[in-house]
Amino acid sequence: MQDARDPRTESPPNRSKPRSRRLPREVRERQILDAAVRVFAHHGYHEAAMDEISEVAEISKPMIYAYLGSKEELFVACIRREANRLIESISGAVEADLPPDEQLWRGLRAFFEYAQQNRASWTVLHRQASTQGPHFAAELSAWRRRALDLVTGLLARAEGSGTEEERSTRHERMRPFAAALVGAGESMVDWWIDHPEHTADALSMRLMNLVWMGFGDMVQGRRWKPD
Amino acid sequence: MQDARDPRTESPPNRSKPRSRRLPREVRERQILDAAVRVFAHHGYHEAAMDEISEVAEISKPMIYAYLGSKEELFVACIRREANRLIESISGAVEADLPPDEQLWRGLRAFFEYAQQNRASWTVLHRQASTQGPHFAAELSAWRRRALDLVTGLLARAEGSGTEEERSTRHERMRPFAAALVGAGESMVDWWIDHPEHTADALSMRLMNLVWMGFGDMVQGRRWKPD
DNA sequence: GAGTAGTCTTACTCACGAGTAGGTAATGGA
DNA sequence: TCCATTACCTACTCGTGAGTAAGACTACTC
Numbered sequence: 406m407q408d409a410r411d412p413r414t415e416s417p418p419n420r421s422k423p424r425s426r427r428l429p430r431e432v433r434e435r436q437i438l439d440a441a442v443r444v445f446a447h448h449g450y451h452e453a454a455m456d457e458i459s460e461v462a463e464i465s466k467p468m469i470y471a472y473l474g475s476k477e478e479l480f481v482a483c484i485r486r487e488a489n490r491l492i493e494s495i496s497g498a499v500e501a502d503l504p505p506d507e508q509l510w511r512g513l514r515a516f517f518e519y520a521q522q523n524r525a526s527w528t529v530l531h532r533q534a535s536t537q538g539p540h541f542a543a544e545l546s547a548w549r550r551r552a553l554d555l556v557t558g559l560l561a562r563a564e565g566s567g568t569e570e571e572r573s574t575r576h577e578r579m580r581p582f583a584a585a586l587v588g589a590g591e592s593m594v595d596w597w598i599d600h601p602e603h604t605a606d607a608l609s610m611r612l613m614n615l616v617w618m619g620f621g622d623m624v625q626g627r628r629w630k631p632d
Numbered sequence: 633m634q635d636a637r638d639p640r641t642e643s644p645p646n647r648s649k650p651r652s653r654r655l656p657r658e659v660r661e662r663q664i665l666d667a668a669v670r671v672f673a674h675h676g677y678h679e680a681a682m683d684e685i686s687e688v689a690e691i692s693k694p695m696i697y698a699y700l701g702s703k704e705e706l707f708v709a710c711i712r713r714e715a716n717r718l719i720e721s722i723s724g725a726v727e728a729d730l731p732p733d734e735q736l737w738r739g740l741r742a743f744f745e746y747a748q749q750n751r752a753s754w755t756v757l758h759r760q761a762s763t764q765g766p767h768f769a770a771e772l773s774a775w776r777r778r779a780l781d782l783v784t785g786l787l788a789r790a791e792g793s794g795t796e797e798e799r800s801t802r803h804e805r806m807r808p809f810a811a812a813l814v815g816a817g818e819s820m821v822d823w824w825i826d827h828p829e830h831t832a833d834a835l836s837m838r839l840m841n842l843v844w845m846g847f848g849d850m851v852q853g854r855r856w857k858p859d
Numbered sequence: 860g861a862g863t864a865g866t867c868t869t870a871c872t873c874a875c876g877a878g879t880a881g882g883t884a885a886t887g888g889a
Numbered sequence: 890t891c892c893a894t895t896a897c898c899t900a901c902t903c904g905t906g907a908g909t910a911a912g913a914c915t916a917c918t919c
Contacts, residue, residue, distance in 0.1 A: 582838065682876075
């Protein structure tokens with residue numbers, strides 16, 4: 406069973422390069438993490454062999470243990486790095502002085518774009534991470550919580566201002582909706598993988614319509630549009 | 633965990649070997665599947681040891697191999713059985729002659745209730761199944777497709793009728809929305825596990841409001857309510 | 860050039876767990 | 890009563906893959 410997207414043979418087809426020697430730790434750690442993300446994304450945590458990661462990273466296995474620790478710690482390091490990248494992408498796209506629907510729209514679009522341009526990263530965060538052995542549970546719920554807080558904040562602002570206390574209870578009330586929205590996005594990305602003819606823009610628009618207008622409006626032909 | 637034996641098979645009270653019960657294959661298969669669902673839900677596919685499943689099922693390991701085949705086949709059998717149960721629960725709750733919003737509402741509620749009353753089953757379907765080794769990919773996408781078709785049908789009917797062709801293109805257009813809705817539900821159930829103070833009814837209502845009314849209506853105080 | 864700190868490797872060990880060999884014992888029909 | 894069948898077991902094998910021992914090579918400083 407040949408696999409076209411085997412991470413070992415995926416990107417640079419370098420046959421001539423005589424395996425760069427003696428690079429500083431910083432560089433190696435990055436190489437290892439890059440390789441690990443790709444391999445974890447491709448096989449999942451348990452099927453991913455440290456031997457394969459070391460092969461992809463072009464470094465021997467003991468170096469991984471020396472720099473990043475056990476397989477578990479390596480996986481956690483991947484989660485942490487990729488979660489940071491994703492969350493920064495989204496929160497960077499949301500400008501605080503825009504109207505709430507516009508903010509939401511930008512956030513959604515940034516999310517879909519990230520998922521498109523960083524497939525492996527997204528796969529690790531979404532699919533593999535949720536395999537929750539009791540181990541990475543902490544790391545996992547941490548990143549999930551950050552994502553949820555980000556979205557909850559977006560939604561809470563949509564309902565306008567008020568006293569400190571009102572804002573805080575509203576924030577709480579928004580949590581289940583935020584969970585729903587996050588899940589809707591995740592699930593749409595999954596669907597997207599099988600229907601790559603759609604653009605990030607189109608999908609964000611659909612999701613925006615769903616959560617902002619709702620089916621009740623949509624069946625009557627009312628649509629949400631940006632700007 | 634005490635072993636509650638059938639009183640009829642226990643006639644002489646001083647039998648020294650209560651374990652050898654010699655039950656028919658059908659019964660054992662059910663016991664094995666029940667145990668497997670629990671263990672898979674608890675540990676995930678890879679961490680789940682056949683030895684533990686055999687222990688929980690109160691039968692020896694070779695019997696599992698004799699009846700259900702390999703670990704992979706056992707897992708597939710679990711997925712298949714539990715997916716059927718869930719899909720029947722939902723489609724049983726949706727009566728075709730109700731108005732579309734009411735149908736959607738009943739479907740959502742049935743889903744949340746199933747997730748609440750069959751935690752292990754849901755966990756296997758949702759969390760563990762998505763670990764997509766290339767193996768159960770077929771089984772997985774099959775059940776996911778059935779769920780998606782069910783929801784897509786629900787949504788497509790909400791937009792009323794038309795010519796055969798209109799219905800079919802609309803059905804296609806609804807797919808990404810269905811994916812979003814399914815994901816929203818899944819994600820809300822995850823959130824629910826950490827916030828068990830909410831009821832299935834309350835959560836279905838929230839999700840119904842989100843997808844039917846949308847935030848645009850909700851921030852203006854408009855709400856959806858069941859008939 | 861000697862010492863030292865950091866990079867990097869080959870070639871192992873060893874636990875774990877899927878799957879099996881090879882049997883015993885109960886049941887039901889002839 | 891004998892035989893076939895089916896239920897059921899204990900006690901193994903054996904591949905795989907995480908993690909390591911033990912040292913080699915290189916590039917600094919002093």
